Amino acid sequence: GDSVTQMEGPVTLSEEAFLTINCTYTATGYPSLFWYVQYPGEGLQLLLKATKADDKGSNKGFEATYRKETTSFHLEKGSVQVSDSAVYFCALGTYNQGGKLIFGQGTELSVKP
Amino acid sequence: DTAVSQTPKYLVTQMGNDKSIKCEQNLGHDTMYWYKQDSKKFLKIMFSYNNKELIINETVPNRFSPKSPDKAHLNLHINSLELGDSAVYFCASSSGTGAYSPLHFGNGTRLTVT
Numbered sequence: 001g002d003s004v005t006q007m008e009g010p011v012t013l014s015e016e017a018f019l020t021i022n023c024t025y026t027a028t029g030y031p032s033l034f035w036y037v038q039y040p041g042e043g044l045q046l047l048l049k050a051t052k053a054d055d056k057g058s059n060k061g062f063e064a065t066y067r068k069e070t071t072s073f074h075l076e077k078g079s080v081q082v083s084d085s086a087v088y089f090c091a092l093g094t095y096n097q098g099g100k101l102i103f104g105q106g107t108e109l110s111v112k113p
Numbered sequence: 114d115t116a117v118s119q120t121p122k123y124l125v126t127q128m129g130n131d132k133s134i135k136c137e138q139n140l141g142h143d144t145m146y147w148y149k150q151d152s153k154k155f156l157k158i159m160f161s162y163n164n165k166e167l168i169i170n171e172t173v174p175n176r177f178s179p180k181s182p183d184k185a186h187l188n189l190h191i192n193s194l195e196l197g198d199s200a201v202y203f204c205a206s207s208s209g210t211g212a213y214s215p216l217h218f219g220n221g222t223r224l225t226v227t
Contacts, residue, residue, distance in 0.1 A: 032213050038154075043117070043203050043218030051213070087154055093212030100161060100169050101212060106154040 002027040006090050006104035013080055013111050021075040021107045023064075023090035031094040033057075033066050033073040034101070038087045047075075047088070080111045116140050119204050119219035126194055127227055134189045134222045136204030142217070144168075144210065145187040147179060148203040150221070156203075162187055163210075191224075199226045 007022040025031065032051045036044040048057030053068035062077045073090060090104040117138045126132055138145065146169075147159040160179045161169035167179070176192040187204060201221045207214040 034215070036216075041220070043205070043220045044156075044216070045218065046215040049215065089156065093210070095210070095212055100158050100210075101216060103156045106156070108154070 002031070002092060002094060002102055004090050004092050004102055004104035006088075006107050009087075009106070009108040011107060011109050013109070015082055015111055015113050016079045017111075019075070019077040019080045019084075019109070021088055021090075021109070023073045023075065023104060025071050025073065025090075025092050027071075027092055027094055029094050031092040033064070034091040034093065035062070035064055035073070035075050036089040036091060036103075038089065038106070040086070044089060080109070082111045082113055085109055085111045117204055117206055117217050117219040119202075119222050121222060122220065123223050123225075125225045125227065128194055128196060130194050131190070131192045132194060132224070133191070134202055134204075134224075136187045136189070136219060138185055138204075138206040138217070140206055140208075140217060142206035142208050143184055144207045144214075145181065145184070146205040146207075146216065147187065147189050148205060148218075150201045150203060152200070160187075160189075194224075194226045196226050199224055 003026045034049045035047040037047045038044045048059040050057040050066035056065045064075045087106045093101045144163045146161045162181045165181045178190045181187045204219040205216040
């Protein structure tokens, strides 16, 4: 079945470091791909999305490119801030699963000053 | 204005009790969801309703029963609570199916069963 795999956390970086969180997926059909972020004590919120191959989603300095050939949707940011500390979830959505979103296991990011 | 609101924020109860969590959204969305997040942050969908009709019902014990009185509300009732039910429960909504439309989440209800 469809699935999403993220890199294990926690990831600890210093402020202004470069961030990559890997995400790969398995899906039949043509899924949409998402990154959601969960700040401490809050619900998830959409960070960015891409709906077809080679699309690049971007928001708040974060980017991810939908790579069909490598079935990947890695999240990157050039210079992280302490305020980026959160849990990041990669997710895929297809009609194959009755319209539900399938989440990866989440990657916790901690940014130190 | 809070888009998706859940009550209560914290719920502490004993094994065997029955409890409910309420959810309301003011976004005009047609689809609402319940997710369970365990202590390792893993998110699992439990139920989804579209216009008050159940469309997703994952393998969840019968003790969990969702109810949608109208498309803006989706409540979760849990009977005979067990220790393993301790988790954070999130309500969410979307304008279409969550596969393609962004989900809007509430801030969660932390359920602790003792």
